[in-house]
Amino acid sequence: MTKSSFSNIQPEFLALIDDTKCVRCKRCIQNCGWGTYSFGGDKIIADHYKCVACGRCYTYCPEDAISVVKNPTVMRENANWHDYHIKNIWKQSEISGIIISGMGTPLKYKKYFDHMLLDACQVTNPSIDPLREPMELRTFLGKKPSKLELDFTEDGEPILKNPMPPQIELQTPFIFAPMSYGSISLNAQKAMALAAKALGIVMNIGEGGLHDDLVPFGKHIIVQVASGRFGVHRDYLNSGIAVEIKIGQGAKPGIGGHLPGEKIGMDISRTRMIPLGTDAISPAPHHDIYSIEDLRQLIFAIKEATDYKKPVSVKVAAVHNIAAIVSGIVRAGADIVYIDGFTGGTGAAPAIVRDNTGIPIELALAQVDERLRQEGIRNEASLIAAGSIRSSADAVKAIALGADAVAIGTAALVVMGCHVCGKCHTGNCSWGITTQRSELVRRLDPEVYGERLYNLITAWSHEIMEVLGSMGVNSIESLRGSRERLRGVELTDSELQVLGIKHAGL
Amino acid sequence: MLRLKNTFSIERDISGCGLCGIINIKKVKINGENIKRAIALEHDRGNGLGGGFAVYGAYPDYASLYAFHIMYDDIAAKNNVEEYLKKNFVIEKNEPIPVLKISKILDHPILYRYFMKPKSDREDRLFHDLKDDDFVVRSVMVINSQYDGAYVFSSGKNMGVFKGVGYPEDIADFYMLDDIEGYMWTAHNRFPTNTPGWWGGAHPFTLLDWSIVHNGEISSYGINKRYLEMFKYSLSLKTDTEVITYILDLLIRKHGLTIELATNILAAPFYQTIEKMDPPKRELFTALRQIYGSALLNGPFAIIFGFSDGMVAMNDRIKLRPLVAATKGDFTYIASEEASIMEMCPSPDIVWSPKAGEPVIVRTENVKAKNIVQKEEMVSL
Structure with missing residues (x-):
């Protein structure tokens, strides 16, 4: 295995900088915890591979010069062989080991809360105005x-x-x-x-x-x-x-x-x-x-x-x-x-x-x-x-x-x-x-x-x-x-x- | 169509209503004429789909026996239930409830009454040892939930409920209440919105000698019901009033709370009020809310509940339904409208509107009252 650094995986996001807006304040370099940005002499350079779309850079860019976009490079669409599976296979074949992640599952499962609706009063019993009446949450x-x-x-x-x-x-x-x-x-x-x-x-x-x-x-x-x-x-x-x-x-x-x-x-x-x-x-x-x-x-x-x-x-x-x-x-x-x-x-x-x-x-x-x-x-x-x-x-x-x-x-x-x-x-x-x-x-x-x-x-x-x-x-x-x-x-x-x-x- | 049970495809019955009550604290009896006039005045608070009365002191000759009033859809239902009763009760007397055929109540179920007590060697003794009251409660639940076409609408001692589909004044004539005497009467005029022609749905609701007439809709019905089910109550009728009846039975009879405390659970004081109480009382009332939060009746109601030694009238915690009270000598009058009280008693000593959540508790005199904190904050005329 000579080309161990070679990866099939393309960057998930692109951190794009509008050089005409950018004032080279380098705040993005300082703010990014991932080391995405560096200064290339006359402009900011982004290493897209490192970007996770955490939103810190564009939130703190004083000139609104940064946009983070989904990488438009397509993976051939396949409802069965979804990118999720393909990328994981690549990842694991490259480095082996268990895939670790933070936060709750991002996969689309049915969210039952979104399938429940609440009741309200009409005619037979009065609704109560919480701005005028006590309302207890204790x-x-x-x-x-x-x-x-x-x-x-x-x-x-x-x-x-x-x-x-x-x-x-x-x-x-x-x-x-x-x-x-x-x-x-x-x-x-x-x-x-x-x-x-x-x-x-x-x-x-x-x-x-x-x-x-x-x-x-x-x-x-x-x-x-x-x-x-x-x-x-x-x-x-x-x-x-x-x-x-x-x-x-x-x-x-x-x-x-x-x-x-x-x-x-x-x-x-x-x-x-x-x-x-x-x-x-x-x-x-x-x-x-x-x-x-x-x-x-x-x-x-x-x-x-x-x-x-x-x-x-x-x-x-x-x-x-x-x-x-x-x-x-x-x-x-x-x-x-x-x-x-x-x-x-x-x-x-x-x-x-x-x-x-x-x-x-x-x-x-x-x-x-x-x-x-x-x-x-x-x-x-x-x-x-x-x-x-x-x-x-x-x-x-x-x-x-x-x-x-x-x-x-x-x-x-x-x-x-x-x-x-x-x-x-x-x-x-x-x-x-x-x-x-x-x-x-x-x-x-x-x-x-x-x-x-x-x-x-x-x-x-x-x-x-x-x-x-x-x-x-x-x-x-x-x-x-x-x-x-x-x-x-x-x-x-x-x-x-x-x-x-x-x-x-x- | 005639129905005893709530077979409509609804979770529960909703209705607006009118109500009245009279009690004489010396247990002097009066006939049903007065209360009939009073509830008739509230004609427009009902829509002809339910009226009823509870009378205490109605059966002095059988005062030690449980008086069951049962409605049947047909003879088969009657036979089935009577088989159950014969197996478990000593029946002193049974007879049709006397009615007057009048033009306004054309269609009615078979109405029967039984004076009886549980047998001491009944079958269920083999696996548990229920007291008579508990066994009667269980029997009522069994008949109402498991026997098709039969419904027990009264099961107390020396008291009876008379109810049906019609305006209450017509129901009074139908049952000939002018001939019945009692020291306490409650009456109800019903305005249901989705369960027409349901005899079982009329008020009062009873369990043992508890009777409830109720105007309102309990917005917390869902949790009140689930709370009661935890204590093995079966809520076959799917009405708010049934919930209130069973909560009172649970709190007062089973948990041994005082009536005052029970009313403070049904219409719990707000925390802002509790915080101003003295420490021991504050602790008690906080505990009441912690333990019995699921028994809080939330939403609009005015109720009168009777028991053999007295009567309690109360509103919800923010008074979303009308309730007026008055006294004259030994009599206390309660009604949805002051005009109804005037119909029974043109010149009362005092008339007042009980405050939100504050019960009017009236006890008959021969009872040695333990811990009565009679709410005396009466607003006189």
Whole structure:
């Protein structure tokens, strides 16, 4: 093999510079995390092979001189032998190995949220104007007793017999999805922490430990215990408002994680409690959880360590038998179950798993909620739905299907500039999100993007209030699980049955 | 066409309505004439597709027995249900419910009533040990959901429901309510929009001695229904009112909550109100919302629910349906319109409009009331 550098793969994008507009400020060279641009003496030269269309260069070009376009060079069209397959074959034949990708699957699968329509009031019941009437989104996550136990004071006033199990109070039914320090930058985590605090919601710091800078945000943080147990110690477990055991992730069910040693700098090494420069490997399973009874032990070990003051959440990926799995998790003592759907995001996953393993969150959620109700244990745990919640409409539909709250990961990164280029695993993120390169991280201002996250969630909350009002209810709990307010379009009988909704018109 | 059950291809029945109630706290009985006049005045709040009455104290001679009122489509249905009843109940007496054939109610189902109690050696004892009340509830569910052409519309003790398709004043004449006496009456005039001619759909709805008349549409029906199903209630009728009846049964009878707390679940106070409460009360009310959020009745309603020791009238949490109350001596009157109250009692002591979500709770006097926080914020004339 003499021509090892030869590749069949053409650049996917072309970064075109209008030299008549360009003032040679070289800002593009500085901004591109991928090294696409260089200065060729009198003009900027682009190495198209390096461009991933992350959008940073043209966003920051002061003269609007850059356009990134899809490479118009055609691959012969073939509905069966799609470029996706052909390019992957070339890639793997050239370098061997597993194809790794970031973000959720880009492949076109049916998005059930887009096939559900909402109800509204007409005549027989009045809609409610959220600008004039109170509209409640407050949500509590945690175990609820199935019935209230009462005591009476000497005056005959009823009071609670037992204190309520610990709850996470959310002012609006959103949380920021777990994204670890390591997979994303500290500044990205800080932006979410600031927003979570201002919004009265919570963020989840993922499996990478809790950086000292985030400790003051403890009341708005869920700490995670994953199979690598990075940064886990007693104070860590007690530093957040809840603890989450991560079993799986929607983008890569059944797969562990691998943060390469070159990314383990001083700060990450300290936070994760691993030696400098060593690979951070999260095993595929928890090696102390080979079955449900082991999970129960870990749940209660954590409850013991936190004095039963923190709800324990268990995060699982939506897989085929999800309803029975979640039922088991609830019976094992989890207070919250976080279900991550097929299209959920990731910092890095083998494309074969990301694109082919798991089931959509809509179907998983519908089945889990129904199953827990059939078993009479729906009150025992709250459900968080995740896996590409792209809008407040998706959130409303998830809640109507039965979720207590939704988690947003990718959407939060999009706020910070992410263009969903899917190259998180390379560590070159030009937006300073999924990188640890200090010159890139520095450009992500936590306060600026914290405010934008605040804006987004506030806007989405207002939209949910509008929808609640149009449905004639003034509290989110009257929508939660109320599938009667959903109708399906373009769905088969089986799909409708799984979702537990009726077709539009019925 | 005559129908007992909701076989229309709809998820649920929607209707607007008028309602009235009278209670005497000393349990002095009056006949049905007064309430008939009052509900007749609300004629335009219905459309002739449903009217009904609940009477408490109607069967003093059989006060210790469950009085089942059952409608049948045909003789076969009657035979099937009676087979079930004979197997499980000691039937003291059964007879057709007396009716007057009048021109305005031409078509009606077979109407029968049974005074009975569950047998102590009934078959289900082999696999569980339900109390009498629970067994009656289960029997009502079984008959209503599994027996074609049969529908139990009253199952309490010393009380009865009389309802059907027609304007309520005609239903009153049909059942000859002028001859029946009770210390508490509720009445309903129905305006359904999509289930014509459905006898089972008329109000009141009952379970044991709970009876509900209801004006409104529960916008949270979907989740209320699913919540109840978790507790094994079968919602065969697909109506809002059925949901309310079962929620009350769950909260008060099964979970042992006080009526005051139950009303604070149906029309839960807003968090902004809860935050202003004293700490123990705030904790209690927050817990109520956390535990019973799925039982919150959201959307417009005015309801009167009766039980053998009293009556509760209330509105939804932002008062989207009318409800007026008045008292005169030992009598309390409730109605959708003040004019109806004036029809029953031209010069009441006080008349007021209960605030949103604030229940009017009236208990009969022989009951030793535990923890009554009677809402006294009455706006007098």
